[in-house]
Amino acid sequence: MSATMSLKDDATPSTGPLLSVEDLRVTFQRHGEKPFTAVDGVSFDVHPGQTVGLVGESGCGKSVTSLALMGLLPKRGNRVEGRATYEGTDLLSLSDKEMRDRRGRDIAMIFQDPLSSLNPVVSIGIQVTEVMERHQGMSRKDAMPRARDLLERVGIPDPNARLKNYPHQLSGGMRQRALIAMALACEPRLLIADEPTTALDVTIQAQILALLKELVQDTGTALIMITHDLGVVAGLCDEVNVLYAGRIVERGDRHRLFARPRHPYTHGLLSSIPRLDSPRGEKLTPITGSVSDNLPWTSACAFAPRCSHALDVCRQESPPWEWESDGRGLRCFNPVDPEEVRRG
Amino acid sequence: MADPRTSRTKAQAGDVLVDVRGLKVHFPIKRGVIFDRTVGHVYAVDGVDLQLRRGETYGLVGESGCGKSTLGRAILNLETPTEGTVLFDGEDIASLKGETLRRKRQHMQMVFQDPMSSLDPRQSVESLLVEGMRAHGLDTDKAATHARLRELLQAVGLPPAALQKYPHEFSGGQRQRIGIARALSVDPELIVADEPVSALDVSVQAQVLNLLEELQDEFGLTFLVVAHDLAVVRHISDRIGVMYLGGLVEESEAGELYDLPLHPYTRALMSAVPVPDPVLEDTREQILLTGDLPSPSRPPSGCRFHTRCPWRQPTRCDDERPQLRVVDVPGASEGHRVACHWVEAIASGDVDRHEVAAEYVGSGDATTPADDGSPFGPASVQEIG
Numbered sequence: 001m002s003a004t005m006s007l008k009d010d011a012t013p014s015t016g017p018l019l020s021v022e023d024l025r026v027t028f029q030r031h032g033e034k035p036f037t038a039v040d041g042v043s044f045d046v047h048p049g050q051t052v053g054l055v056g057e058s059g060c061g062k063s064v065t066s067l068a069l070m071g072l073l074p075k076r077g078n079r080v081e082g083r084a085t086y087e088g089t090d091l092l093s094l095s096d097k098e099m100r101d102r103r104g105r106d107i108a109m110i111f112q113d114p115l116s117s118l119n120p121v122v123s124i125g126i127q128v129t130e131v132m133e134r135h136q137g138m139s140r141k142d143a144m145p146r147a148r149d150l151l152e153r154v155g156i157p158d159p160n161a162r163l164k165n166y167p168h169q170l171s172g173g174m175r176q177r178a179l180i181a182m183a184l185a186c187e188p189r190l191l192i193a194d195e196p197t198t199a200l201d202v203t204i205q206a207q208i209l210a211l212l213k214e215l216v217q218d219t220g221t222a223l224i225m226i227t228h229d230l231g232v233v234a235g236l237c238d239e240v241n242v243l244y245a246g247r248i249v250e251r252g253d254r255h256r257l258f259a260r261p262r263h264p265y266t267h268g269l270l271s272s273i274p275r276l277d278s279p280r281g282e283k284l285t286p287i288t289g290s291v292s293d294n295l296p297w298t299s300a301c302a303f304a305p306r307c308s309h310a311l312d313v314c315r316q317e318s319p320p321w322e323w324e325s326d327g328r329g330l331r332c333f334n335p336v337d338p339e340e341v342r343r344g
Numbered sequence: 345m346a347d348p349r350t351s352r353t354k355a356q357a358g359d360v361l362v363d364v365r366g367l368k369v370h371f372p373i374k375r376g377v378i379f380d381r382t383v384g385h386v387y388a389v390d391g392v393d394l395q396l397r398r399g400e401t402y403g404l405v406g407e408s409g410c411g412k413s414t415l416g417r418a419i420l421n422l423e424t425p426t427e428g429t430v431l432f433d434g435e436d437i438a439s440l441k442g443e444t445l446r447r448k449r450q451h452m453q454m455v456f457q458d459p460m461s462s463l464d465p466r467q468s469v470e471s472l473l474v475e476g477m478r479a480h481g482l483d484t485d486k487a488a489t490h491a492r493l494r495e496l497l498q499a500v501g502l503p504p505a506a507l508q509k510y511p512h513e514f515s516g517g518q519r520q521r522i523g524i525a526r527a528l529s530v531d532p533e534l535i536v537a538d539e540p541v542s543a544l545d546v547s548v549q550a551q552v553l554n555l556l557e558e559l560q561d562e563f564g565l566t567f568l569v570v571a572h573d574l575a576v577v578r579h580i581s582d583r584i585g586v587m588y589l590g591g592l593v594e595e596s597e598a599g600e601l602y603d604l605p606l607h608p609y610t611r612a613l614m615s616a617v618p619v620p621d622p623v624l625e626d627t628r629e630q631i632l633l634t635g636d637l638p639s640p641s642r643p644p645s646g647c648r649f650h651t652r653c654p655w656r657q658p659t660r661c662d663d664e665r666p667q668l669r670v671v672d673v674p675g676a677s678e679g680h681r682v683a684c685h686w687v688e689a690i691a692s693g694d695v696d697r698h699e700v701a702a703e704y705v706g707s708g709d710a711t712t713p714a715d716d717g718s719p720f721g722p723a724s725v726q727e728i729g
Contacts, residue, residue, distance in 0.1 A: 057545040157635070157702040171636040171705055201407035202572065203633045206616035210632055228546055231618025235625035254622045272550035274579035276602060276617050277624065283557075284579070286550035290515035306547075 017045035017085075018222050019069075019107075019190055024082040024092075026061070026068050038064045040246035040297050041082070044239075046190065051216055051223040053237030053254075055230060057291050061246040062226045066192045068092070070109055071099040086190070105135040108183035112195040114175035118167040124151070124178050125163030131185040150181040155211060173204035177211070184215065191216075192224045197232065209236060230269060234258055242266050245294050245302035248321075252328035262328065262335040264309040301333065309334045361534060361566050362396040362419055367428035369411070369418050373641060386641045388414040390590035391428075393668065396534070401560060401567040403581030403598065405574055405613070409637055410587040416536045416570045420452050421445065432534070450480040453527035457539035459519035463511040469522055470507040473529045480530045492529075499562065500525045500555060517548035524555065528563070536568045541576060553580055574617050578602055583679070586610045589640055589648040592668055596680040604675050606682045606691060608655045635702035647685070654697045660685045 026039040039061040046052050054062045067073050068080050069091060084091040086106065091099070103109075111117040119127060128150060129143035138146075144163065151159035154177040167175055176196060183191060193212065197205040213236060216223050225237055233240050233254065240257050242250045242265065250263035261267040268287040289306040296302070297318055304314040311334050319331050369389040372382040388411040396402050396419075406412045417423045419430055421437045429436050432452065440448055456462035463472060473493055477483040482492075494504055500521040511519055520540065527535050540556065541549040557580060560567060571577050577584055577598075584601050586594045586609065594607040605611045612631040619625060633652050638644055644651045650661040660666075666683040670676075673691045689695040 057547060155702065157704045161704070173636050201637070202574070203407060203612060203616045204636065205618075206630060206632055207634075209618070210630070229618060230546075230620035231625075234620045234622045235618055258620060258622050269547060270620060272547055273620065274550075274553065274575040275619060275621075276575045276578060276614065277619055277621070284550035284554055286554060287547040288551075290517055290548055291545055292515055 016047075018048045018087065019046040020083075020085045021045070021065075021069065022083045022085070024065060024068060024084065025080070026064050026073065027079045027081075028077060029079065030077055037297075038246055039068065042243070042246070042248055043082075044241055044248065044251070046222045046224060048189065048222055049216070049220045050239065051225060051237045053225045053227065053233040053240040054243060055227060055233050055240060056243035057228055059245070059291050060243040062243050063194055065243075066109065066194050066224065066226055070103060070107065070192065071096070072109075101135075104131050104183075104188070105186045106188055107190045107192065108186070108188040110176070110179055110183050110191065110193040110196045112198050114172065114179045114199070115167060117179060118175060120167055122166075123163065124165050124167065124170070128163075128178070128182050128185055131182055135186045147181070147185070150185060151178065154178075154181045154184070154215075155207070156181070172200055173207060176200060176204075176208055180208075180211065180215075184219070184221075187219065188221060190222045190224070192226070194226045195228070196225075198227070198229075205232075212236070230258075230273065242269075245291075245297065247297055247302070247331060248329070249303065249331045250329065252326075256326055256328060260338045262324070262330055262338070263332050264307045264334075264336055265303050267336045268306075268308070301331075309336065359398045360395050361398045361433060362394070362568075363429075363431040364392060364394040364415075364419065365429050365431070367392045367394075367415070367418060367430060368426045369414050369423050370426045384641050387411075387590050387643055388640060389418060390643070392587075392590075392592055394585065394592065394595075396566055396568060398533075398566055399560075399564050400582040401556075401569060401580055403577035403584040404568065404570045404587060405572065405577045405584060406587035407572060407613075407637055409589075409640055411590040411640065412570045412572075412587050413538050415587070416454075416538050416568055419534075419568065420449075420454055420536055422454075447480070450530045451532050452534045452536070453530065453532040455520075455523050455527050455535060455537040455540050458543050459516065459523045460511065460543075462523060463519060463526075465511055468508055468510055472511075472522065473507075473526055476526060476530045482530060496525045496529055499528065499559060501551075515548075516544050517551055520544060520552050521555065524552075524559070528559065531563075532565070534566045534568065536570065538570045539572070540569065542571065542573065549576070556580055574613060586613065589638065589643050591648060591683065593649065593683045594681070595668060597677065600675075600677060600680055604673070604680070606671060606673060606676065606680070606687050607649075607684050608653045608690065609649050612654075631697075634700045636705040638705055647683075651703055652700060654700055655686060655690050655695055656698075656700070657686055657695065 022043050024039055024042045027035045027037045029035040042065055044052060054065060056062050069084050073080065080092055125144060125147050128147040129140050132138045132143040132146065133140060148159045148163060151162055156162050156174055156177050170178065197208050200208060209232060227233060237254050240252060240254050241248045244265050250266045261270055271285040272287055274284060287306050293305045294302045295304055295315065299318060300316060301314040301319045304310045313333050319333050321329060321331050323329055367389055368391055370385040370387055373384040373386060375381050375383045392415060404412045404415065414423055418425055425438055430438060437448060470493060473496060474483055474489065483489045493507060497504055497506055502518060502521055541552050544552060559565060569577060569580060581598045584596060584598050585592045588609050594610045605614050612633045615631045631654060635652050638651060646662045646664050647666050650656050666685050668681045668683045670678065671682050671687050673688055686695050
């Protein structure tokens with residue numbers, strides 16, 4: 001097991017990005033309705049071995065981004081534009097057949113709800129070996145011991161017995177582990193985790209996060225972590241992208257981003273969540289309004305109606321993406337002054 | 345119309361409003377087509393003592409399946425207790441029936457988790473709010489009712505125009521405000537809020553949390569907040585009870601619980617909550633629990649937590665169920681109670697942490713109930729969905 005899971009020799013950061021997403025745009029168009037742009041020009045790079053976080057609230061486009069990258073959006077009723085270059089090939093231009101060959105082998109995905117992503121009438125063992133049979137041409141007989149090793153690797157107790165179990169016989173945490181085992185079966189170089197712990201209890205969440213962290217370190221797999229939980233991001237991600245209404249509004253190294261958030265949305269999010277370690281009785285500072293109070297990005301800043309820092313210009317022009325001197329990216333006309341930040 | 349609030353003035357803040365003694369709520373697991381055999385029980389709440397004082401916010405935390413929602417519902421007499429009593433204002437509510445019980449309900453209201461499914465989509469906000477008032481005879485005078493509605497909406501931060509609208513026209517946070525206004529409409533003394541913010545977006549949660557705090561200050565309400573999010577509970581609660589598999593394992597004043605968590609489960613729970621601070625996340629020590637929550641239909645013997653406890657000892661833990669008791673630990677106050685045999689030794693460092701091997705816990709297999717837990721899965725009946 002240790003040989004197959006060892007650090008891959010090509011996982012050095014100097015080789016350039018593993019995946020480069022440029023100007024990704026996903027538009028949903030239903031017959032007779034106005035088109036809705038769920039993802040509006042998102043660009044980011046993922047380097048080998050790196051963990052990149054996409055954070056945002058419901059409707060910010062974080063999940064649609066991952067589905068578009070995996071080619072999992074329905075063919076009808078939507079338009080995907082832009083480029084997603086994975087080792088020289090544009091994933092978005094691949095045919096269905098070519099994408100199927102890559103999915104699970106080069107890029108794997110872990111979903112939020114393990115019960116609905118596992119087949120309820122097929123045993124765990126067969127679901128894990130299936131991936132290896134499809135991509136590596138292994139026979140089921142050869143793949144089964146490896147499936148057992150994978151289950152053991154992700155911390156499932158008594159893996160031999162679990163191979164014969166069906167998803168409903170496992171607990172939520174165990175199902176998520178089985179899903180991770182499936183994702184790792186072909187040693188993908190990129191793993192996309194879409195809210196992998198949201199359906200789980202907090203003590204189980206801690207177990208799964210520790211497991212993901214360990215796997216990323218051991219195998220050199222790059223990870224795209226999609227979540228709404230800033231706490232999860234703080235412990236796991238190297239680079240954090242904050243999304244609002246389909247665009248990245250702030251990007252930075254996690255230490256800088258959390259210590260000195262510059263975008264009013266990031267800042268607002270951080271001061272609106274109750275923290276376990278903050279003094280009690282401290283009043284929370286909520287962001288006013290709700291996620292649906294948006295302006296269109298084309299002619300304004302979408303966050304302006306809820307922003308405590310909004311200027312007139314924010315409602316009249318679309319803020320451009322700018323790089324700050326500390327390597328952080330920002331889309332804001334009137335960013336938060338670092339001095340003003342509560343936790344400096 | 346007599347102002348119902350006047351009756352409250354004779355009661356002092358700090359009095360015990362709700363007194364729960366030895367409460368047990370067990371749900372039978374039934375099998376068979378012709379004969380409804382009972383093949384086992386889900387021990388959702390299994391022996392809980394709890395006092396809610398007037399004017400305080402009591403937070404109940406725990407993971408899914410620990411019985412926290414069932415306990416909240418049992419306090420409102422929405423579940424029939426299998427054993428034990430719930431005294432509301434000195435009166436045993438389980439013994440109340442029919443009209444007296446219905447009248448009593450005016451004083452205890454509930455705010456539900458999902459505002460979309462707890463509000464009738466075909467009722468306007470006005471009719472939603474008036475319905476409860478009418479049921480309790482508070483809607484006698486049109487002008488007074490109208491004034492009261494405006495007052496309610498103002499209290500929860502909604503515009504007066506909201507009265508003519510329907511639930512689907514509001515955002516999640518606003519719907520939760522309507523749910524809170526409905527609970528307030530009959531001027532209750534106790535509000536049980538079951539996961540009041542977990543269905544809301546992060547940026548909106550703070551709005552509702554602040555609202556709950558303001559309302560308490562304004563109306564002198566007693567809150568029981570049931571939630572799985574420790575940070576949320578700690579933020580709004582005066583006292584916190586931590587539940588594990590149907591029983592309270594630790595109870596303390598909110599600040600002290602964070603500074604000095606004593607029960608091994610509380611310590612693990614605290615350390616598992618991710619904090620949005622990379623420096624802290626990198627440096628703090630995490631107590632990772634192995635394995636899953638055992639099924640509440642087959643709880644472990646002795647201390648319920650012994651199968652996952654990193655401080656489990658060879659004696660007592662496996663066969664003797666610890667009671668909630670005041671502990672002799674430096675820094676722990678009078679009201680800090682812990683259900684652990686070894687808490688003093690753990691706190692002083694005499695007992696060391698050790699590795700725990702994960703045990704397989706099935707999610708419940710419907711065909712073999714006696715062997716593999718309840719058909720309800722890891723959660724108790726009331727907590728599904």
